[in-house]
Amino acid sequence: MSSVLYYALPALGSYAVLSIFFLRRPRLLHTPRVPAFRPRLGAHRGGSGERLENTMEAMENAMAQRADLLELDCQLTRDGVVVVSHDENLSRQSGVNKDVGSLDFEELPLYKEELEVYFSPDRHMVRLEDVFQRFPRMPVSVEVKEENEKLIHKIASLVRHFDRNEITIWASEKSSVMKKCKAANPEMPLSFSRCRVIRLLLLYYLGLLPFVPIPERFLLCFLPTIINRTYFPFSCSGLNKLTAVVTKWLIMRKSLIQHLEQRGVQVVFWCLNEESDFEVAYSLGATGVMTDYPTALRRYLDNHRAAAPVS
Numbered sequence: 001m002s003s004v005l006y007y008a009l010p011a012l013g014s015y016a017v018l019s020i021f022f023l024r025r026p027r028l029l030h031t032p033r034v035p036a037f038r039p040r041l042g043a044h045r046g047g048s049g050e051r052l053e054n055t056m057e058a059m060e061n062a063m064a065q066r067a068d069l070l071e072l073d074c075q076l077t078r079d080g081v082v083v084v085s086h087d088e089n090l091s092r093q094s095g096v097n098k099d100v101g102s103l104d105f106e107e108l109p110l111y112k113e114e115l116e117v118y119f120s121p122d123r124h125m126v127r128l129e130d131v132f133q134r135f136p137r138m139p140v141s142v143e144v145k146e147e148n149e150k151l152i153h154k155i156a157s158l159v160r161h162f163d164r165n166e167i168t169i170w171a172s173e174k175s176s177v178m179k180k181c182k183a184a185n186p187e188m189p190l191s192f193s194r195c196r197v198i199r200l201l202l203l204y205y206l207g208l209l210p211f212v213p214i215p216e217r218f219l220l221c222f223l224p225t226i227i228n229r230t231y232f233p234f235s236c237s238g239l240n241k242l243t244a245v246v247t248k249w250l251i252m253r254k255s256l257i258q259h260l261e262q263r264g265v266q267v268v269f270w271c272l273n274e275e276s277d278f279e280v281a282y283s284l285g286a287t288g289v290m291t292d293y294p295t296a297l298r299r300y301l302d303n304h305r306a307a308a309p310v311s
Contacts, residue, residue, distance in 0.1 A: 019207030023255060026210055026263045033217065033264030036166040036189075037139045039069035041297050042290035044271045045086060046070055049292030052111050053093075054084045056126050059135065065294040070135070071171075071220075071270070073143045074128055076151040081105040082128040082158060088146070128155065132162040140164075141191070141220065143171040149180060156185035169218055189217035197221065204256050214265055220290070223269040223281055224248035230273065257285045275300055 022029055046058035047067070059070055073086040077100055090096045094109040110123040131140065142155055159168045165187035172178050175193040182190060192200060196216065203209040222231060227244035234240050257267050269281040270290035278300045281289050291297045 016207060019210060022210035023207075023259050026259055029210060030213070030263050032262060035217070035264060035266060037068060038266065038287055039139060039268055040288040040301060041065065041067045041294060042069040042071055042141070042268055042270070042288055043067045043294045044071050044290045044292050046072065046084075047292060047294045049273060050295060052123060054086060054126070055111070055124065056130065056134065059131065062294045063135065063138070065298040067138075067294050067298075068288065069139045069141060069268070069290075070131070071141045071143070071290055072128070072131070073145065074151065074155060075100040076148060076154065077101065077103060077105045077108065079104040080150070080154065082151065082154045083108065084126050084128055084131060129158055132158060132164060136162065136164075137167065139167040139169070141169040141171050141218075144177050144181060145172065145174075147174070147177055147180060149184075152177075152180050152184045156181075156188070159185055159188060169220075171218075171220060190215060191218040191220045192216050201250055201256075204253070204259075209256075209259065214260075214263060217265060219260060219265055219267045221251065221267065221269055223272055223277060224251055225280060226272065226277060231271070252280075252284060254284050261285060261287065272297075279304075 043059070043062035045053035046055065047062040048054070048058060051058035051061050054072060062070060072084045074082050075085045075088055077083055083100060083105065085093065085100055087093055088099050088101065090098055090100060090109060093111050095112055096109045100108070105127070108125050111125070112123075128142070144152055144155070159165060165185065166189070168188050169191055170178060170181040170185075170188050171191045172181065173194045175195045178190060178193045178196075181188070197219070200209070200219075203212055224244055224247040227233065227247065228237065228240040232240055233243060260267055266287040267285070268288045268290055269286050272278055272281060272289050272291055273293050273296065275296070278289055278297060282304070289297055
């Protein structure tokens with residue numbers, strides 16, 4: 001046993017030193033990708049705290065606040081139109097208990113006049129094509145929630161048609177969906193799926209991350225401090241509190257975020273609506289923040305320019 005330790009301890013020590021060295025200096029092993037854009041201000045669902053979510057008016061409002069990224073979710077109608085909608089079922093958004101996929105585009109109901117606590121005169125669901133036409137150079141994160149290959153290929157085709165490969169992000173929590181997205185249009189930048197985030201953290205804590213290639217360009221991640229305050233992943237408050245503690249310890253690592261940034265992986269935390277959360281995200285070294293309130297985040301950025309990454 002003593003002879004094993006005699007060789008193992010120096011080897012482990014050397015490995016730890018090398019891992020920390022390259023964690024801090026990843027450019028010695030990897031050529032960082034030059035980003036096509038840097039999303040300091042991302043508008044969640046187009047900025048759903050100030051206008052009805054995912055409407056053209058919400059996106060116009062976000063643009064007025066100089067947003068750098070629109071975060072949208074897409075569904076497919078029965079007649080093959082890609083529409084911007086967070087939910088497949090329309091009950092919450094319109095009060096009509098039907099799925100988007102069961103209706104033609106022209107049959108889609110209007111949004112409710114009041115959705116949660118927000119009001120907006122614009123209540124029409126919009127096509128992704130309309131968004132691309134209206135904001136041709138605006139970066140967009142497109143989230144696909146289910147393995148709908150027709151939807152994925154329609155999105156990929158629209159992105160190619162409008163020459164948006166570099167500024168439209170594939171996003172999904174499911175690795176199986178992300179694989180199909182990548183196959184449909186490999187030129188679009190990828191974000192981490194949930195399983196890939198777990199793998200990322202495992203590599204980081206094992207010291208292997210500096211030596212492993214990273215195909216993703218964006219880490220779109222929730223900020224753990226919002227759990228049990230504005231984000232409730234579980235129905236049990238005790239479980240939410242435990243999740244908040246564990247994920248805060250795992251994810252809120254400045255060395256991890258700085259390593260990713262140096263390798264060209266941009267970190268964007270969601271969904272933050274308070275100045276204290278903006279402060280935490282930027283102090284960790286994140287590229288940007290996703291918010292429901294683009295006006296509040298714009299005010300923060302204008303007042304704290306040093307807090308935001310410089311492109």
